[in-house]
Amino acid sequence: MDISNKSRKSNKSREQLLAELKASYEEISTLKEDNQKLKTDKQNILKTNQNLLNVNQNLQNDNQRDDSCQDRFISQTALDFLELPLNQDIYHFIAGKIGHLIDEGFVIIFIYHPDLDIFKIKSMAGDPLKIKILMDTLPEEDWYNFNIQWNAFSPTSRKMRAKNQLYLLDVGFFEIMGGQLPQEDCRNLEENLDIGHIYVIGFGWDDKLYGSAVIFSSNEKPLENCSSIQTLVNLAAVALKNRTAEEALRANEEKFHKLFDNANDAIFLHKLTEDGISGKFVEVNSVTSQILGYTHEELLEMSPRDIEDIESFAGSEYMDNLLKNDKITFETSLISKDNLKIPVEISTHIFTLNRDKLSLSIARDITERKKMEEQLQVSLEEKEMLLREIHHRVKNNLMIISSLLNLESRYIEDQEVLNVFKDTQNRARSMALIHDRLYQSSHFKSINIGDYISTLAADLFKTYTADSDLVTLNLNVDDVMLILTP
DSSP, X not given: OOOTTSOOSOOOOHHHHHHHHHHHHHHHHHHHHHHHHHHHHXXXXXXXXXXXXXXXXXXXOGGGHHHHHHHHHHHHHXXXXXXXXXXXXXXXXXXXXXXXXXXXXXXXXXXXXXXXXXXXXXXXXXXXHHHHHXXXXXXXXXXXXXXXXXXXXXHHHHHHHTSSSOEEEOOOHHHHTTTOSOHHXXXXXXXXXXXXXXXXXXXXXXXXXXXXXXXXXXXXXXXXXXXXXXXXXXXXXXXXXXXXXXXXXXXXXXXXXXXXXXXXXXXXXXXXXXXXXXXEEEEEOHHHHHHHOOOHHHHHTOOGGGTBOGGGOOHHHHHHHHHHHSEEEEEEEEEOTTSOEEEEEEEEEXXXXXXXXXXXXXXXXXXXXXXXXXXXXXXXXXXXXXXXXXXXXXXXHHHHHHHHHHHHHTTOOOHHHHHHHHHHHHHHXXXXXXXXXHHHSSSSSEEEHHHHHHHHHHHHHHHHOSOTTTOOOOOOOOOOEEEOOO
């Protein structure tokens, strides 16, 4: 199947595409390793947390049974983090869990964007009445559209937001919002919401900040369950790091497959041994299946050797150049499932990833190009034959003219007229000589001027020299190819 004339989905060159695919695949591999480490770390943390909860439960007496409810809640939350679907908003989930631990208070969850160095409100949870007051003060979309600069907070507030530790802030709603709301509105909110104390805790892990939670307690009811909130935030920080890595992995996989599957050329990735022997395909795109007629699953059980045309494939020379330069472009043929030869032009890059040597190739179906080349070759041969015939006929006609002039000159006694006939005869002979040389040329575009001058000079020498023994013709002419222009 030929797809070389399909409309192009991308203006990228094959070199650009190969470079982007290589970089994306390397990033995916790195992210997969990081994700696996994160999952192991998270499971270990959750396991440790569960063990601590079990110890606490064993130490409890009858008067401490209420605390076991909080322990079970944290334990269940830990399991929920493990099973949280990737399409579920993790910040809303965290807000709901913290809100569950707050009596007569509420929490605002901020997400941190390191590239912009800003905080944005992501979610609110807690006392339904107080959440309603917030929503009545400003529309929900306005709350979530605030861009709060990191440097809008005081140094103390910034320090507290960056740590996974619950701090009591000595500030009001105005500073919490980074000055985005008028002070009068903030004072009214503090009064209407009965705000007594404001606490902040960051979602950070491995020196990376993902956001923060600001908890507002009422005047009459101070914040309780601080230990449970602290534990919950630690679990949330690990989950956020894992979620960020998962989203980065998914984004890179989407980018890779977008490049991989939207290309109009066949693309395949396979491993190489140290001595250059091709292993099984690691991945192929849909175009490869279309061209070769194999399913995706069938191709993943095959290697390049299973689809190469041995007659057109210079294996050892190709591998030597590839291993030496890490890239190569060459023409060969692939064998389809129907045993058809498909001419292709392949661009291949090799790179090392996790000590594995990989080969990434783009194969372009050049069936139509080969047909065009064959047609052009036939047309060229026809034109060359026609030109050769034209030069031959012109030369013959000029030689006939020269011969006729020679015959007529025998009857001319006037020397001046005879000289005119000889000049005309020589001109015809010189032009015939040019066409004779072009007739013998392979491409009709150039002539060996040295050979032409030598032959023409010899003819003129015979014509005008009465006794060649008395005069010697000496020539010093190099063989120079003269390009003829129309």
